[in-house]
Amino acid sequence: MARTAGSHSDITGPRVREAALALFAQHGYAAVSMRRIAQEVGVQAGALYNYTPDKQSLLFDLMQGHMDDLLNARSQEPVCTSALARLEAFSRFHIRFHLERPQAVFISYMELRNLTPRNFAVIEDLRRRYEGELETILRDGRDIGAFHVADTKITTLAIIAMLNGVNTWYRSGGRLSLPEVEAIYWDMVRKAVT
Amino acid sequence: MARTAGSHSDITGPRVREAALALFAQHGYAAVSMRRIAQEVGVQAGALYNYTPDKQSLLFDLMQGHMDDLLNARSQEPVCTSALARLEAFSRFHIRFHLERPQAVFISYMELRNLTPRNFAVIEDLRRRYEGELETILRDGRDIGAFHVADTKITTLAIIAMLNGVNTWYRSGGRLSLPEVEAIYWDMVRKAVT
DNA sequence: TGATTATCTGAACACCTGTTCAGATCAAGC
DNA sequence: GCTTGATCTGAACAGGTGTTCAGATAATCA
Numbered sequence: 045m046a047r048t049a050g051s052h053s054d055i056t057g058p059r060v061r062e063a064a065l066a067l068f069a070q071h072g073y074a075a076v077s078m079r080r081i082a083q084e085v086g087v088q089a090g091a092l093y094n095y096t097p098d099k100q101s102l103l104f105d106l107m108q109g110h111m112d113d114l115l116n117a118r119s120q121e122p123v124c125t126s127a128l129a130r131l132e133a134f135s136r137f138h139i140r141f142h143l144e145r146p147q148a149v150f151i152s153y154m155e156l157r158n159l160t161p162r163n164f165a166v167i168e169d170l171r172r173r174y175e176g177e178l179e180t181i182l183r184d185g186r187d188i189g190a191f192h193v194a195d196t197k198i199t200t201l202a203i204i205a206m207l208n209g210v211n212t213w214y215r216s217g218g219r220l221s222l223p224e225v226e227a228i229y230w231d232m233v234r235k236a237v238t
Numbered sequence: 239m240a241r242t243a244g245s246h247s248d249i250t251g252p253r254v255r256e257a258a259l260a261l262f263a264q265h266g267y268a269a270v271s272m273r274r275i276a277q278e279v280g281v282q283a284g285a286l287y288n289y290t291p292d293k294q295s296l297l298f299d300l301m302q303g304h305m306d307d308l309l310n311a312r313s314q315e316p317v318c319t320s321a322l323a324r325l326e327a328f329s330r331f332h333i334r335f336h337l338e339r340p341q342a343v344f345i346s347y348m349e350l351r352n353l354t355p356r357n358f359a360v361i362e363d364l365r366r367r368y369e370g371e372l373e374t375i376l377r378d379g380r381d382i383g384a385f386h387v388a389d390t391k392i393t394t395l396a397i398i399a400m401l402n403g404v405n406t407w408y409r410s411g412g413r414l415s416l417p418e419v420e421a422i423y424w425d426m427v428r429k430a431v432t
Numbered sequence: 433t434g435a436t437t438a439t440c441t442g443a444a445c446a447c448c449t450g451t452t453c454a455g456a457t458c459a460a461g462c
Numbered sequence: 463g464c465t466t467g468a469t470c471t472g473a474a475c476a477g478g479t480g481t482t483c484a485g486a487t488a489a490t491c492a
Contacts, residue, residue: 046439046440046441046442046485046486046487046488047438047439047440047441047486047487047488047489048439048440048441048487048488049487049488049489050488050489051438051439051440051487051488051489052438052439052489053438053439056439056440070351071268071351072266072268072351072352074265074266074268074269075268075352077478077479077480078479078480078481079478079479079480087439087440087441088440088441088442089480089481090440090441090442090443090481090482090483091439091440091441093480093481093482094438094439094440098480098481099480099481154348157264157265157266158266158269194421194422194425195414195422198407198414198419198422199422199426201403201406201407202400202403202423202426203400204403205399205400205402205403205406206396206397206399206400206403208399209395209396209398209399209400212395212399213392213395220389220392225392227388228388228389228392228393229396231388232393232396232430232431233430235429235430235431235432236426236427236429236430237426237429238429240455240456240457240458240469240470240471240472241456241457241458241459241468241469241470241471242457242458242469242470242471243457243458243459244458244459245457245458245459245468245469245470246459246468246469247468247469250469250470271448271449271450272449272450272451273448273449273450281469281470281471282470282471282472283450283451284451284452284453284470284471284472284473285469285470285471287450287451287452288468288469288470292450292451293450293451433492434491434492435490435491435492436489436490436491436492437488437489437490437491438487438488438489438490439486439487439488439489440485440486440487440488441484441485441486441487442483442484442485442486443482443483443484444481444482444483445480445481445482445483446479446480446481447478447479447480448477448478448479448480449476449477449478449479450475450476450477450478451474451475451476452473452474452475453472453473453474454471454472454473455470455471455472456469456470456471456472457468457469457470457471458467458468458469458470459466459467459468459469460465460466460467460468461464461465461466461467462463462464462465462466
């Protein structure tokens with residue numbers, strides 16, 4: 045056997061990335077073999093190498109794609125003027141964006157140590173850029189007296205850690221709706237910095 | 239060759255656990271082989287099986303030991319009376335305890351998915367018991383009007399996620415001392431719930 | 433229809449995986 | 463000093479790892 049009926053890179057390519065995303069998120073990068081990914085796609089392992097140079101690139105591309113999506117989506121959000129409105133917009137955007145793609149979020153946090161040093165540096169830079177947006181909001185707000193924060197860098201990390209926590213328990217269709225979750229977390233963020 | 243000079247289970251046993259802890263924390267459970275652990279201990283892979291029935295038990299014992307330590311240490315903390323004092327004591331204890339053993343903390347969060355279902359249930363039960371202590375504090379405080387929280391369960395998870403975030407950036411000997419870190423986080427927690 | 437290109441298979445490569453165990457050597461107790 | 467039990471080695475087992483590639487087949491275009 046060889047090329048199979050109906051095979052096309054426009055179909056197989058996305059399916060490879062989807063399978064890798066789901067399997068990496070569920071079992072972890074190191075625990076998932078190329079043969080397991082191929083099985084999910086319905087193809088032999090060798091065929092995966094038409095879509096990625098190696099396993100490491102598969103992971104890196106998923107993570108880089110996620111971070112690019114994050115920064116792009118953030119840049120297209122409407123700009124707010126007041127310090128409080130800016131912080132609220134960031135908090136709600138963060139929750140909404142992250143709850144929409146839990147697998148990519150999970151991978152981007154859990155699999156950092158499985159990146160090569162070069163790839164790690166790229167992802168870390170993107171992450172710092174995103175965190176920098178929140179820190180700017182906090183610093184600007186503090187400078188005009190709207191926020192009371194002891195340390196903008198640590199407050200940035202504390203807020204992001206808190207918001208990321210949503211992904212560990214939220215399930216759509218559960219007890220709380222997305223707007224309710226946004227409201228609860230925004231309330232805590234607001235009180236923590238004022 | 240066979241038994242080596244100076245070999246003793248009281249020495250090798252702890253070294254096996256220490257090596258596994260360090261390697262699992264750095265590279266992840268799935269990415270670390272028994273031969274790699276043995277190399278760190280200075281022994282052949284087969285010798286590890288004098289100290290653990292299998293690799294899975296090695297991971298589970300580390301995680302269970304960590305959770306036991308956590309609950310024991312917590313139970314020996316002095317009991318506070320006021321709602322605010324109880325919450326402050328919990329927050330400071332959590333930060334202090336977790337910063338003292340970053341590797342065990344890291345493993346206990348990252349390697350949950352590599353536990354067998356039975357082992358996972360045990361660890362999850364211990365975790366829920368610990369989180370329950372914080373939720374009780376929040377609920378009691380809300381009932382007497384000391385705290386204003388929209389949802390005690392979610393607030394519990396949000397606070398713990400925020401406090402856990404310390405481990406991602408804190409390095410002893412860094413810019414901030416442990417008491418300073420405790421104070422900053424306690425300030426944010428206090429404001430978030432009042 | 434025929435030639436070309438895209439896509440996949442199946443086998444192979446060298447090496448690594450967790451685990452077992454007979455046998456060898458050391459430490460401890462009499 | 464000798465015996466007993468604890469501790470480790472080294473080899474083996476069956477199977478899995480990422481990756482490569484010649485060859486086969488399907489899709490595509492002239």
